[in-house]
Amino acid sequence: MAAKIERPISEFNSELKLKGFNVWQLEADSQATRIYNRKDFYKICLTTGKSMVHYADRSFEHEGTILFFGNPHVPYSWETISTSYVGYTVLFSEDFFNALERSESLQHSPLFKIGGTPVIKIEEGTRDVLNTIFLRMIEEQTGDYIYKDDLIRNYINLIIHEALKIQPSIEFDQHKNAAGRLTSVFFELLERQFPIETRNRPLKLRMAQDYAIALNVHANYLNRAVKEITGRPTTLHITERIVAEAKALLLHTDWNISEIAYALGFEYPTYFNNFFKKATGNNPTFFREGVV
Template structure:
């Protein structure tokens, strides 16, 4: 999987300058017209993780691909993108129009109850697409227009107002039924397995010795997916023929091989980044899954 797209990467990809008040790690908000970000006839957005949220009003014909579903977008649709769930999209229309806003989680810190990821449109496995009528499209466009005006105003509390406008979009969507134009998996087991695999994969690549592999057990994933661990294990076994534990171990072993071959980190650093407290525990794990010691594999 490609590395996470940062805000800096986003602005660079759109040939835009970072706002003058931008400070890395602090709350950030911005809004754009889609047609202003249509670069060089670009018809596809690459599949990647992002470190910011995005809400889009899209018009035309598109297909969005998520970890466990694809969404056909026709005419007017309100879309919500969670940074934890990679996506890509294809454009089938000749022209693009609409709006989108981007914001970091810290933009909402201490301003709303709970996590943004608890909202249905941002939850993993949730419903990100909301089909609109022509009149509803006009209502949503008006909210985005107010956001644009407010962002460029001198009002001292404009960011509080912008947070309210974002929540207005959220509640506008919650009052409507999610789009049904989804390519659904053939059964619940397939869908649960797909989201599990996405959650596993988005923990990689390990890019620094300070980064740690977090979810290492089936129970960790079951808690994140809000399902019983036995239900997750049965779904994964039915779909893949392998246990949840085996799939986690296989992916962990593959990452260990990559780190051994492509970094100069020592064995202890690699083991620690992969969640092992002791180097000996990592060595035992690696030997079990590759029949080789880490040091031997690195030097072959």
């Protein structure tokens, strides 16, 4: 068997940055391990075959047809296992997608968000529907229809809604009251801080009080709003997001523990060690070394 090769997504970046999207049919190439570092583009992939997806600190092994939703804020890699492997992929920027006025932030979707469900098993009937949508996107991509960008955004929305019908989520319900709007802004502000790309710019907002000040509300009011909408306190959401980023940095960078601690806004490595152990039950070194 030939040695596995890496195919960085950067080869698509030039074209993507010009138009905001790219869609294509996958090669029947079972020897590739595709590595996607945190870049600028969301990804939806419909594949049939056997594969292993490593997504942040989790791994998903699937056989058959799946839909995968990749978030540019989360590092992941894709390993093809079967000898027969077919499907389609669309990459797009959030700016491209959000040009559709009714679009909500992708980071709030249960399909793309941190800790969400990035892999969904697809039955044959749904696969036929999705195949048709991807083929239409490919056809429009090479066409000269003046409104093709709007049409492709609609196709992407169709794929997302087909997935949501299979994998419904209470958290995707849109709340239009004041508490819902404040909670939405809180999550937007939370996600805006990530990913951590450099060791020299530490996390600015790490406590609930920090977010309350940034949003010009009292911390108790912010917490009541967030808890009303999500059923969980503000501090828990912040902690889980920082832990998720810490795991990503431990697994996907060569930064030492002190550098990671500083990047995440901890004054001393011992504070980060205590925080991580309290949240996960393990210290950062053991997690990185694969002891857990």
